[in-house]
Amino acid sequence: EVQLVESGGGLVEPGGSLRLSCAASGFTLSSHVMNWVRQAPGKGLEWVSSISSGSSYIYYADSLKGRFTVSRDNAKNLVYLQMNSLRVEDTAVYYCARVFASGSFHFDYWGQGTLVTVSS
Amino acid sequence: QLVLTQSPSASASLGGSVKLTCTLSSGHSNYAIAWHQQRPEKGPRFLMKLNNDGSHNKGDGIPDRFSGSSAGAERYLSISSLQSEDEADYYCQTWGTDIQVFGGGTKLTVL
Numbered sequence: 349e350v351q352l353v354e355s356g357g358g359l360v361e362p363g364g365s366l367r368l369s370c371a372a373s374g375f376t377l378s379s380h381v382m383n384w385v386r387q388a389p390g391k392g393l394e395w396v397s398s399i400s401s402g403s404s405y406i407y408y409a410d411s412l413k414g415r416f417t418v419s420r421d422n423a424k425n426l427v428y429l430q431m432n433s434l435r436v437e438d439t440a441v442y443y444c445a446r447v448f449a450s451g452s453f454h455f456d457y458w459g460q461g462t463l464v465t466v467s468s
Numbered sequence: 469q470l471v472l473t474q475s476p477s478a479s480a481s482l483g484g485s486v487k488l489t490c491t492l493s494s495g496h497s498n499y500a501i502a503w504h505q506q507r508p509e510k511g512p513r514f515l516m517k518l519n520n521d522g523s524h525n526k527g528d529g530i531p532d533r534f535s536g537s538s539a540g541a542e543r544y545l546s547i548s549s550l551q552s553e554d555e556a557d558y559y560c561q562t563w564g565t566d567i568q569v570f571g572g573g574t575k576l577t578v579l
Contacts, residue, residue, distance in 0.1 A: 454502035
């Protein structure tokens with residue numbers, strides 16, 4: 349069974365940092381592009397970042413302006429999102445999502461999310 | 469610019485059917501999309517990938533009540549025999565070379 353489990357969320361002050369983790373199981377992580385998506389309270393889904401299977405290709409939403417860094421460790425079955433210079437508007441549930449294996453870039457599995465609250 | 473447009477809300481009766489729409493921006497009418505369901509307080513769940521020719525591939529365990537179709541730049545999600553558990557937000561998703569895009573979501577109310 350494919351499972352994605354996010355962790356690392358919590359309360360952080362504006363300007364602070366946080367690192368999220370996504371633990372993958374039930375499939376071969378190294379065969380899949382992975383993404384981070386966030387959802388602010390009461391809002392829709394917003395794509396954050398994408399990382400290719402071997403970390404060669406990394407993309408971010410323009411709105412992040414270089415504050416976030418995605419990485420992965422296929423040997424440990426983990427995907428990370430390092431978030432720096434956090435702002436109140438970064439408050440959201442952060443989901444990791446798996447991209448379908450081949451020929452298409454739709455998301456076929458999601459985690460349950462981890463809540464990040466940026467507040468003083 | 470790659471944009472997906474969805475109506476904010478829809479409603480239909482228990483046991484009835486509904487058709488949700490996702491519209492691709494100009495110049496992108498041949499793009500495939502995916503539909504995702506998000507029940508209250510839950511993470512999203514993949515429903516199906518929908519191609520521009522209307523063919524679709526559903527996710528694991530998605531019932532036959534869910535189907536997809538396409539017409540031009542419009543992508544549709546049809547749900548029949550509506551159940552209370554279908555009350556949820558529905559998002560469409562598409563992708564470019566270096567970007568993923570979501571529609572604003574449609575909140576479906578089952579009356």
